[in-house]
Amino acid sequence: MESIASAPGKMILFGEHAVVYGEPAIAGAVNKRVTIKITKSSTNSSIFKSDDLGFEAELNTRNKRYISNRGKPGIIKYILEILFRFHDHSPIVIDLSLDIPIGSGLGSSAAVTVSTLAALFNYHGKKFNKNYLAKKAHEIESSVQGIASPLDTSVSTFGGLIYLSREKKIFKFTNKLQSSFVIGYTLKRGNTGKMVKSVRSLKNRYSKIVDPIITSIGEITDEAKFAIAHNNQSKFGELMNINQGLLDSLGVNTKELSRMVYIARKAGAHGSKITGSGGGGSIIAFCPTNEEKVFRSISKYDNALKVRFSNEGVIVQNRKIL
Template sequence: MVIINLSGDIMEAIASAPGKTILFGEHSVVYKQPAIATAVNKRATISIKRSTNGVSTLRSDDLQFEAELDTENKSYNLIRGKPGIIRYILEALFSTHDHSPIDIKLSLNIPIGSGLGSSAAVTVATLAALHKFHGIKFNKHLIAKKAHIVERNVQGIASPLDTLVCTNGGMIYLSRDKMVSRFNLNFKSSFVIGYTSKRGNTGKMVRSVRALKNRNPRILGSIIKTMGQIVDEAKLAIISGNNQKIAELMNINQGLLDSIGVNTTELSRMVYSARRHGALGSKITGSGGGGSIIAFCPGKSNEVHDALNKYDNAIKIALSNEGVNLKYR
């Protein structure tokens, strides 16, 4: 959405982007293996307008957060709340903004630390709003590329998968040569995300797996290659609508993720609790070391959600075909 005054100047630019979840391929995607991820029906919305007092500000009522920004030096003065997501917004501003004073408002219905790509969604939405605010042509390819650079600069290392999905929406297959293809289907099966209060650190977990691989190159190389083969099998199962096969591959994938050291007691508890309460398949989603699991539970989403919510946190999700846009408020 874009609000324009009578002189033709943009008064407010509003953009939103979906969260995402990785179905198959976390960690192995770092080593040129394929991955499958999908956008979900939880979104981040960013609005940008000129500041009236000469100071750039960022506010989010959802996160109970407010800060004054120095966009040129990528610094901030925290007024209330926890900094968290601000580093991604500052990095996006540094890459695209002219450092004139602006007011930014963030609305977020993606739980932080839930494995649903809140940072990628916020980054993509911020860049899209900035492009419109500054009259830059709306180009999804460019936004996804910039967003990946932002995430890499903040985290130290990042796969392009999250920002690709948050930009384009839908379910995508990222090939070994980094070509993106979109699944041409309407996949409506039920998923539940379970997440703990202990958040994973993507950069730390990627470095940990790399160190393990360096110490055991042949063994880890075989495991990573097998993960890639699971993705290829999952692609065929999704296209054919074979729910049993999808679930079986998720459970196999979980065992391999455990073997490379990214599982935790809390994640394992949720994985097996989900299966006990009706999930056909369940596995870590994202980097692990804390964070989240995804449970595939056709017809059992309520039971799985309630079971996970007893000791941790859970949210039911639906897959979404809608990517970043400038019309959502």
């Protein structure tokens, strides 16, 4: 038995951190994916491996433990939590391949979680739909991170460009954002759980100051929703820059991220900001024009990718999911 599933990474355009406290957010699936293949193990051990990341680990699925044979499988906590909850503990091999940098703020953990759940459910012949998959994927991320928004897992499950409301309802934009983006990312990985806890601690210490910042990020997201609906690229870029300033005030920026933000703007990006939790990871640059110049400028110092939005969400080989 072989079960294969894939899920896209994502860009958060607006609403990072604020979404954890009930504010809206906008995010979109990108044309970079994670693929999980599950097969029956030829030994008595379950194995999690990835040639792309250079690691292999032997899993104890009953106790959520592992022994590393090579490399450092940083994403393994999500795999162990999934197998502990949903697997029958029979020996399997999980093979991960991806073209999303781990810890870059492009939703690698959500894409791994969604694709692993889909592949595992399919492996066991379990009936499921996308709503159920998104719900369970969010539960896994919340368990591993301590606190998590349903945004990342929703995007990886459903694909497209979405607005997550204050009531946690998902609205898919009918019009596409007709522009390319450049992603700049550093070798310093962000830690979503750590950064979420850091902002929460800051909020607890200075609630009268931080609460209005969180609210303002939500207001920016609502303005951006209007800008997207009316294809107002100038307004969209301005709002990205304002959002970046507020994220900086929450302490999630770094010297490397800030450098890329300003390099992108100087090279002609209409807007640029952190995407994801910060503390490392990535920035996004909105490039209706000057895409190549922005890409080359960021690449002089850091890593860069050109990405576009994708309407495709999770895909399971030889199976249609509604």
